Amino acid sequence: xxGEELGVHVxxxxxxxxxxHEVAGKYSTDxxxxxxxxxxxxxxNSNPNFGGEFDLVGFSQGTIISRYIIQYCNLKGTVRNxxxxxxxxxxxxxxxxDFFDISCHLDRWHSNYVAFSDDKLxxxxxxxxxxxxxxxxxxxxxxxxxxxxxxxxxxxxxxKQRFLDIxxxxxxxxxxxxxxxxxESSWWGGYDKYGNIITRNQTQxxxxxxxxxxxxxxxxxxxxxxLPGRHVQVTREDVLNVVIPFILGN
Numbered sequence: 247x248x249g250e251e252l253g254v255h256v257x258x259x260x261x262x263x264x265x266x267h268e269v270a271g272k273y274s275t276d277x278x279x280x281x282x283x284x285x286x287x288x289x290x291n292s293n294p295n296f297g298g299e300f301d302l303v304g305f306s307q308g309t310i311i312s313r314y315i316i317q318y319c320n321l322k323g324t325v326r327n328x329x330x331x332x333x334x335x336x337x338x339x340x341x342x343x344d345f346f347d348i349s350c351h352l353d354r355w356h357s358n359y360v361a362f363s364d365d366k367l368x369x370x371x372x373x374x375x376x377x378x379x380x381x382x383x384x385x386x387x388x389x390x391x392x393x394x395x396x397x398x399x400x401x402x403x404x405x406k407q408r409f410l411d412i413x414x415x416x417x418x419x420x421x422x423x424x425x426x427x428x429x430e431s432s433w434w435g436g437y438d439k440y441g442n443i444i445t446r447n448q449t450q451x452x453x454x455x456x457x458x459x460x461x462x463x464x465x466x467x468x469x470x471x472x473l474p475g476r477h478v479q480v481t482r483e484d485v486l487n488v489v490i491p492f493i494l495g496n
Contacts, residue, residue: 248303248485248489248490248493251485251486251490252490252493252494255295257293257295259286259289259290259293260289261273261274261277261282261283261285261286261289261311262274274307274371275370275371276369276370276371277371278367278368278371278373278374278390278391279310279311279314279371279374279375279390279391280314280374280390280391282311282314282371283311283314283315283318283319284314286311286314286315286319287314287315287318287319287320287321290315290319290321290322290323291319291321291322296321296322296323297322297323298323298324299323299324299325299326300323300324300325300326301325301326301327301328301329301493302315302316302325302327302328302329303329303331304328304329304330304331304333305331305332305333305478306331306332306333306334306425306426306477306478307333307334307371307372307375308333309330309331309332309333309334309335310333310334310335310374310375310391310392312328312330312333313335313395314391314395316328316408316409316412317395317405317408317409317457318395318405324411325411325412326412326413327412327413327414327415327416327492327493328412328414328415328416329415329416329418329489329492329493330415330416330417330418330432331418331478331480332418332419332420332423332425332426332432332477332478333417333426333431333432334372334375334426334431334432335417335431335432335433335434336377336430336431336434336435336436336446336449336451337375337376337377337392337431337436338372338375338376338377338426338427338431339376339377339378339379339427339428339431339436339437340353340354340357340358340361340378340427341353341354341357341427342354342428342437342441342442342443343441354380354441358376358378358380358381361373361376361378362376362378362384362385362388362389367388367390373390374389374390374391374392375391375392376389376392377389377392377431377436377437379436379437379438379439380439380440380441382439386398386399395457396451396456396457397451397456397457398450398451398456401456405457406455406456406457406458407458409457409458409459409462410458410461410462412462412467413467414462414467414468414469414492414495415462415467415468415469416468416469416471416488416489416492417432417433417434417468417469417470417471418432418471418472418473418488419432419433419470419471419472419473420432420472420473420474420475420476420477420478420479421472421473421474421475422474422475422476422477422479423476423477424476424477425476425477426477428443430443430444430445430446433445433446433470434446434449434451434452434459435448435449436449446459447460469492471488471492473488
C-alpha cells in the first residue's frame with residue numbers, strides 16, 4: 247500500500263532461508279537476533295534497491311532486527327527514517343504481578359530465569375531482547391543483544407551516532423496491545439525492578455541518552471503515536487492518516 251500511495255519501491259526483507267509462512271515463522275521465533283540481523287544486513291547490501299537512502303519499517307520483532315541494521319550493519323545505503331510498529335524496543339518483560347499473587351510472582355521469576363538459560367539464548371529469539379530489571383546484573387551479563395544495543399554494556403559512541411544519523415523516527419504502540427509486555431516498551435518504556443510500569447523518561451537508557459533517543463525527541467525528530475486495535479493491527483486509515491504524513495514530513 248505504501249508503494250501505491252507514495253509511488254516508491256517497497257520490499258520485504260525476510261532473513262529466513264525459505265519464505266513459506268511455516269518456515270519463516272519458525273526461523274523468526276527460533277533464531278537469535280544476531281544471526282537474523284546479520285542475514286538481513288547481507289540481504290540489504292546485496293540488493294541494489296537499497297544502495298541509496300531508504301526508509302526502514304519494522305513490525306513487532308522486526309523492529310529489533312531494524313535496530314541491528316541501524317546500529318550494527320555497515321550498510322552500502324543509508325537509513326533515512328525508521329518506522330517502528332508495536333516493537334519491544336526496550337525489550338520484552340515478564341508480566342507484572344499483584345503484590346499478593348504468589349503464583350504470578352513465581353511464574354515471573356521462572357520466566358526471567360529461563361529466558362537467559364543457554365537453551366533459550368540459542369534457540370528462542372525473544373531471549374535476545376529479554377529485559378529483566380529485577381535481576382539487572384544477570385541481564386547485563388547474559389543478554390546476547392539488547393544490553394549492548396542499549397549501550398548499557400560495552401558502550402560505543404558509534405552505536406549511538408548511528409541512531410542519531412537517521413533523520414526521523416516514528417514509534418507506534420497499540421491501544422489494545424497484549425503481545426508486547428508492557429506496551430510501553432514500544433515507546434522505550436518498560437517495568438522497573440518492582441514491576442511498576444515506567445515511561446521512557448524514567449529509564450536510564452533515555453535519561454542518560456545512551457543511544458540518542460532523548461536527543462532525537464529533543465530535536466523534534468522522534469514522533470510517538472498510538473494506534474487503535476491489537477498488536478500490529480494497522481488499517482488503511484492508519485497508513486493514510488499517520489504513516490504517510492510522517493514519511494512526507496507533514
